[in-house]
Amino acid sequence: MHPRINGSTRIYGLIGTPLKSAKSPMLLNKLFAEAQADAVCIPLEVGTGGLVEFVRGMRAVNNLSGLLVTMPHKQSMLDLVDDLHPTSLQIGAINVIRCDKDGRWVGAVFDGLGCVLGMQRQGVTLLGKSVLLVGAGGAGRAIAFAVAAAGARSLIISDLDQHRAQDLAQCVAKQGSCAVHAGPADPTGHDIVINATPLGMNPDDPMPIDAENLIPTTVVVDIITRPEPTALLLEAQSRGCQTLDGQPMHVGQALLALSFLGFEDIERRYWSGL
Structure with a gap:
């Protein structure tokens, strides 16, 4: 249960x-509740206009x-903050803003680094x-930089x-x-395949890659978060892929x-509790 919200709660x-x-x-x-932090996160639905x-x-x-910050504001918010973290300067997007006590807003983006960290914590190394990488939009752009920085030998980026x-x-x-090139969405010869497109959110979506070319040693990552596996993940699992x-x-x-x-203490607490 979340601690009682009071006048000093950080929002x-x-x-x-x-x-x-x-x-x-x-x-x-x-x-926040597990760390007994006096803080709360609330959804605020804000349209583009x-x-x-x-x-x-x-x-x-x-x-x-x-x-x-999530869609559709990740790029628009760049012009509305006071300072940009190096991640946002590099990628050209924002997914988190720190509101400092001096009134300055600092924007950063951790989509790509979060993807790499999540993979590493699941035993998947990029070195x-x-x-x-399929998808060169906002999330795909962040992931591309993070994958290269994590020591990948080569990276093929595919997009419609x-x-x-x-x-x-x-x-x-x-x-x-890292050797980086644009290319087709063909998993042949790749150790890791990452789907950073929305394809798979809906049941009738086409497959983002040619899944018939997957082999059991290929690791397949689909960044879509939903209760059931996407069609891509089901197909990859049927072929013996992690x-x-x-x-x-x-x-x-x-x-x-x-x-x-x-909240560095929450990050340390989480990983030490795994």
Whole structure:
């Protein structure tokens, strides 16, 4: 049970739309309760047209300590904060904002690092591996940088928008020694396949990759978080692949966000309790 909310409770919000299936408030409030932190996370449904007005109003709330940011505001929020963490400068998006006591809002993004952390905690290393990433949108962009930084040998980025995939590949290739290129959504020859597209959220969605080319040694990660496995994960499991759904990434990015917001003790407590 969450501690009683009082006048000193620190408030954190999740902003975006729609939020009906959002799991972050439930996860954060569970972690707050376990740590007996005087804090609460609440969903705040804000449409695209209301974002500027929302930010203007919320800057007057003195006990607002931070915001989690989801679609469709991850890029729009860049122009509405005061400072950008290096992650947001690199990726061009925000998924968490720390509201400092001096009134300054600092934006960061932990989608990619959270995905890598979640994989590592499930025993999946990226070091020296060949990776296929499908999807070069907001989440895919963050994951691409994080995968390369985690020591992947090569990274192929596939997207329906080939120009977007090529642009992302060129940006990531400048960051280090990982060989990064745009290419087809074909898992042949890859150690790890990551689906960072929305394909799989609905039952009639097409498969994001050519699953017939999966082999048992391939690890398949689908960042979609839903109660039942996606069609991609079911197909991969039937072929003997190790699979990960979106939950490890969700937990990983939430814990990194909490650390950024000043709750390093919650992150340590969580991992030490596993």
